[in-house]
Amino acid sequence: MWEWIGNSVASEAFRGSVMLLAVLVAVVSVISVKSTAKKKQTADLLFGTRSDDKLSAGYRCLQDLHKGADLNIRTLANGSEEHADKAASVRYVLNHWERVFVGVRQGIYDECMLREANYNVVIRMYDQARPFIEAVREKSQIPTYWQCLEQAVTRWRKKPLKKV
Known part of the structure; x- marks a missing residue:
């Protein structure tokens, strides 16, 4: 019996x-570590954005522009000095989410976690900022501004959150 075990261990098939x-x-270990790291990066991002005062101010600015009747958000894209601070706030929010979704596309962030945590915020923000995005694209003749954000919103709309 010991001879059979010794021969089995020595066989090519066994090795x-x-x-x-x-x-x-x-391979399983690497995939698991990568998935955990991606989720940790996403959690760090989610907690970090909660303390971003410029981002919060940008959301408020977008909401005020959306509700207000005194200023058309498209006019902010013209580069007027009079409304430069509001345009900068809108750009800050859009650039933040564009960087996030570039990170998703590159495999840095977990889109499922982001979607569960920010679905309504991102959809509403995009809807409010869309006239600004379109005006910037028209003025610059560059159709790729904030395209990763736009693609994510399109994906998310096809698969809305469900009540748990």
Whole structure:
């Protein structure tokens, strides 16, 4: 019996099987670590944005512009000095989310976590800022401004959050 075990351990098939098993364990470990790291990055982002005063001010500015009747948000894209601070606030919010969704596309952030935590915020923000986005694209003749944000909103709208 011991001879059979010794011969089995020495066989090529056995060594190949052990090697394959070791490779599979390594691959599963790498995938697991990568997934955990992505979720940690996303959690750090979510907690970090809560303390971003400029982002909060940008959301308020967008909401005020959306509700107000005294200023058309499209006019902010013209670069007028009179409304430069409001335009900068809107750009700050849009640029923040564009960077986030570039990170999603590059595999840095977990889109599912972001969607669950920010679905309504992102959809509402995009809807309020859309006239500004369109005006900037028209004026600059560059259709790619905030395209990752726009693509994410399109994806998210196709799959709205469900009540848990």
